[in-house]
Every structure is written in structure tokens, then in C-alpha cells.
Amino acid sequence: MLLKVENISFIYKNEKILEDISFNLDKGETLFIIGPNGGGKTTLVKIILSLLKPDSGKVIINEQSLSESKIKIGYLPQLISHEGINDKIKIPVYEIIEQGLDNLKSKKENKNKIFEISKKLNIENLIYKTFNKLSGGQKQRVLLARALINNPELLILDEPNTGLDYLNQTFIFDIIEEIRKNQQTATIIITHDISLIPKKAIRVACLYKKIHIHNKPDELLECPVINKTMEKGMEILLHGSGKPHRIIERH
């Protein structure tokens, strides 16, 4: 098992943000985590990345702690909040993608890798522009390139679809799926948009303080916290294909 999250609880200002969270993730598996804003999704990501210490429980990677495991992690932060990202500083896209490389090799080797991933994400024409000049969709692709360049074994994407149009969303999800297949990357995708979950998604988790894991998207309909993941007045329907969708009101 690549990732084991065991009985994680997290309390902030006397409020339980996460309560007894446990799940596993193996190589090549994808886990979608859906939940409302304030449901603890980003807190859980920060705990997995060792940016926050849980009040109880532990995260085990390859039977070790994160620092001991030396695992290659790719992380894509949220586009809208872009917590911690200050895009006023004019950094070229090339250097941002280069930052994702763990072991800096020769300049030529790095350059080849940067161009290879840029080509895949269709951003090779942006490579010498500065990040602050890009559109939301372009920024998301650049940050995804930084997350993917190191061939991560564990990929964590926090709301990868936020602020993107349909074409950008599909493009990004296709790339992630291709990488998962080819490199057997274990992937966690955090989203509040249930309609993003593909039909073939095997595991979906609803997170609202507690976690409820479902092995098929259509089990979501019976999830006790699913209504909390949607805005008021919305309802989930399944397509004939079995893919969940949200609708605004039933006619």
C-alpha cells in the first residue's frame, strides 16, 4: 500500500475539523474527495503533505513517515485561493516548472524535461513568459507541469478545475488520467464539483469532518453527507451512464 491514512483527527480553535479519517491508496489508484467548503479537504491535504500536524492519527507512506519515505510527490494548489502564491513577482514559467525537479541534473537534461512536459500540457509557447501575465487556465497548466515534471509517485490535486472552462477541465483530467495509467501514479483529486467525477472512477470519498468512502460513484446517492457537498437547491441525478451529475432544480 502506497499511502495509509490512519485515524486522523484535527482540532482547530476547539472545533473538530477532521474526525477519525482513515483510508488507503495504492499505486495507480485514484481517489476523488468531494466535500463542501470548510469540510476539511485542504486540511487533510496539508496533513498528508506534513504541512500540518494532526492531533491524533498518522500518515504512512510505503510503511514509513513522509520524510523517511523520500517519495516523489506532485502537488497542485487551488487556483483561486492559491494559498501562499504571490504572483506579483515576475518569475518566468521555465523557472517555475524547473522548481518541481527534485534532483537538478545537467542544464541540458533539465531543459529537455521542461520542454517535454510543457509540450504535453500545451504550454511550450509560454515557457519564457512570466507567470503573472498568464490567464487562469494557463497558470493552472503551468502549476500542473511543475507537479508532474518529477514523475511523482503520489499526486495531490486540490480543486484542479476551479476557475477553468470546460475545455481546460477536460484537457487537464485527460492528462492526469494518462499519467496515472502510464506511471501508476497514486492520485488524490479534491473537488467540490460532483459532476467532475468520471463514470469509471472507482473510489469516491465524501468528506465533511468524517470521511465516507464509496467504491462506485452511484453509491454517492446514499452517502449521509452528500447534501452538505452541494449548494442549496441542488440535487444529484445519475446519467444513464452511471455518472453523477448535479442539477439546479428538478423540473
Place this chain on the structure above:
Amino acid sequence: MEIFILISLIISFPIGIISFFIVNKQIGFIAEGIAHIAFGGLALGLILDISPFFVGAIVAVLSGLLITYLSLKGKVSENLFIGVFLSFSMSIGIILIKLSGKYGVDLFSYLFGSILNITDSHIIYIFIFSISITVLFIIFRKKIAFFIFDPLFLKIKGININLMYYTIVAIISISIIYLIRIMGIIMISGIMIIPGLISFFITSNYKKEVLFSISISFLMLISGIYLSYIYSFLPPGPTIIIVGVIFLLLSFIFKKRK
């Protein structure tokens, strides 16, 4: 005049680099705050008859680190704690100086500074310090740029970003102490912000921004000193700042036209 050109050139490097950091990290209040906080230390040094700059440097570095610690722990902007410590340290300084009865020329020179105050030993210290900051920046320029851009990612990569921030604040605090003798407590925030802000407006890449910031601080210093050399009624510190503000307004017009 040659010696002033040399001093201006030497101090342009730390000023330009730090100004770039302060502007991009948006912590403009820090130069103002630390200079005022150092005032308490300078006063203590005067009373104890220990080098005021030595005591001032210790107080400035400790206060800078304490402010950073409190703002990181309290998850609030540094500016709030700087505001508190600025008044606190100035108050202590004024009380100490009043008690000692050492009001006079020394204190006035700390408040307003003058490039004429510089001694040979001070030039050597400034030279060593400027070279050290420049070399450190050249080595760590990418890490520093990414610390401004996305510190969380550096943290995920296993870099101790808090230690990095404390080190940078300590370096800024020491630079401010060295510059107080030239620029004075009142004028220091101008010289620490204007070069970075102008280059922020007119450049398109952070590396060019640093080079421009260094060049602009040199231009500001040399123009201000030259004007006060020709027109003896103009004191150097305030003239440097007035020249800088004119440059800033011009750069703003240039940016709008772009």
C-alpha cells in the same frame, strides 16, 4: 567626492537587493519599523557608552526576529506588530535619552543621518557586509524568488521556510543599522522601498528587477549627494529621497504609458 561615489556604489547592492525583496514580499513597513525600533538600542548604547550601532544592531535583529515570530505564530501581518514595537522602542529610547541628559548632536545625526558621518572603519564594515549580501543573493536568488512566489511549495520540498524568513529579516535589520548613519532613521524607509518599487513598475522579469533596483538606488544616492555637494543648503539624506520620489513618479507615468 570620489569617496562618496564609491560608498554609494557599495551600498547600492544591499539596498537594491533588499528593496526588491521588501517590495515583492510587500513588507514595506519593515524598514521604517526596524529603524525606529533600533532607536531604543542606539539610545541604550549612548547611555552605556558602548558602541550605539552595536547595541542598535542587537536590538534591531532581536526585534526583527521577535516580530517575525509573533506574526508567524499569530498568523497576522508583520505590519501590525511592527507598529506596536516601533512606538514601544521609540518611547524607551526617548525616556533613556531624557534620563541620561544626552540630547544633542549625536541623536540628531541618528534621526537624519549624513553620508559625511562615515568613518574609514565604517566603510570597511559596509564593504564586507555589501559583498556578503550580494554573494548570498547570487547563490540563493532562485530560492529567494520562490520563497516570495510560493513558500508552501518550498516547505513541501523539505526547506525550512521559517528559518529562511528569520535569516532574511536578520539581514534586513543589520542592513538598516548600517544605513542609519547615512540615511537616518526618518529617511530610511524611502531608500529601502523606492528603488524596488521603481524597478517593479518598469521591468518584466525578477532578475532584471534586481539589477534595476541596484542601479536606481545608486542613481538616487549619487544624484542626491551631487546636488547637495553643489547646493550646500541641501542636506544629502532628504535630497536623495526627493530625487527618488521624482524618479518614482516618472516610472509610474512610464508604466501607465506602456
